[in-house]
Amino acid sequence: MAEVTLNNITKEFDGGVVAVKDLSLSITDGEFLVLLGPSGCGKTTTLRMIAGLDTQTRGDIFIGERRVNELRAGDRDIAFVFQFYALYPHLTVWDNISFPLRAQNLPQNEVAKRVNEVATRLRISHLLKKRPGRLPGGEQQRVALGRAMVRQPQVFLMDEPLTNLDASLRADMRTELKHLQQELATTMVYVTHDQIEAMSMSHRIAVLNLGVLQQVDTPLNIYRYPQTLFVATFIGSPPMNIIECSLQGDKLNGVNGHFDYTLTPESGFDTSESNSGYFGIRAEDIMLSAGDSEGDLRGEISIREPLGDETIYRVDIGAYQMTVKTSPKFVLSAGDRVSLTFNRKRIHLFDKITEQSLRTQEAVARV
């Protein structure tokens, strides 16, 4: 078990493509950290550099106290689970799991003991004599986990391990993986593009976009206090409503004059440096009421999506569309005029140019 530290890591591929840009990140001992981002954001490249399968162009990587820049993948004492499992098709499950141990020349009885332990824990003891090719996806996944666990590494690295499973199995494996990580208390770096995996399993999430680290924080803080426009729109379903607006002191104006909003001092935004920005509010932080007499915005319902436990309304405001989440008891139909009232404590504001949150340091600290 060890901490993992990345210092100013940059990865440039041949041909000048920069996959990861000046990334610094500390992962504490025993932490479950998720690298989250859309495809091509550099998350898998980052994982492969920690593993030693790719070499960074600049920067240092530490595992524990050791600087591992020049260390071979096999000497870094880490285990890697691949998206396609990469189980050796010509070897049995037993041979697959014991493969890393045989590289260490462990005595036969020690190998047998460890393989059996891992197989019991993952409930795959009955599969040990089979070949992995014919096993269903979920069992292949367990075998791949077994091969990673059996060497008792300092760090687990996982590259979208649940992507190839069907939905119900994925939910089960999420719970199981989280449980497993808690039990083993081994540092885990987990790459995914699925925000539900990230939110539900991790201690902290690191959001990446275009090779740049956007924010590292606990799942709830990432959701509640996104630091950049990208994080705000990437996390959450339905995505956050964003309104482009002009800023004058504490006055916001947008949607061709339909949107007129005054920031209260306690909301904690510093707008002195910006004159235009993006206003953001999540669908569940908007209160919907019938009629168009009051509220922060007025519009007309275009689509109603009942989901059972909640109902989602799309509301047209001129050319803009806002998404509002309400209780299923609240029934309106398309064409109804409504007014929208924002929860003042849950609004977000980003600078138009830097796309960084305008929340002041003090306001962030208060959270």
Added chain:
Amino acid sequence: MQRASKITFWVSLLLVFFFFMFPLYWILISSFKTRADIVSTTPSYFPFVEFEPTLDNYLDVFVTRDQTSGDGSTVTASADVSQFRDRLINSIIITGASTALAVFVGTLTAYAVSRFTIPLEDDFMFFVLSTKMLPPIVVLIPVFVLFNNLGLRDSYHGLILLYTAFNLPFVVWIMKGFFDEIPREYEDAAMLDGYSRLQAIYKIVLPEAIPAMAATAVFSIIVSWNEFVLANFLNRDSAATVPPYLNSIIGVGAVEWGRLAAASVIYVLPVIIFTFLVRNHLLRGVTFGAVRR
């Protein structure tokens, strides 16, 4: 309806089978016939029924023995009779060594091209292929002069080198296509598990590549085993191979059909046996690309 189509299928299959197997069968029975039976104007197809089989032809191929001619005088066997055994051994050595070398070197080359970024990779692969484009006969004279000057004529290593060079392009291209289909994650996983790249190749990649290696080996063997033109000109003496010998049987006076048939049967056997041994791999090798991801 289904029954009718089934019957048509099996009948057609049988026809095709006979069409391709008959020449082999004809050579096989001819090798057991006496000269009189062979040249007889009424053809005979079934041993023991239509003709009495004899092993004389096989003896003639392997053993030098004196023969009695028509007028009762003893004719000493010609010198070339015993050559067959030596030539067979030469053929086995040259074909075996050149196939092993071509598959070994070709597999490593293909792996390197498949896995690493190599400058001018496409041009390199085209160059490899382009060496296959010239018919051997065109380069015969330069090769002959070259071999003469280097003292490679009538040597094992001369023909081994030449046949290896012949087969390499084929091996490299087939094996590269195959390696491209094997996910890199296998090696990544093995290297993370504490093995070196060489160990990863040996323990993970090669076992996966055996079908393709078997397929390329069979093709290489057939090419080297049957090669006639260069063998005929370059190795005429101590390291001579079988194909020119078969030709020489036809060439000298009356054709000794019996001896020719016996030599042909013996010569075709090793290829059939090898192909039979690797048949399971072969099937997967020629349908490669079926590696599960």
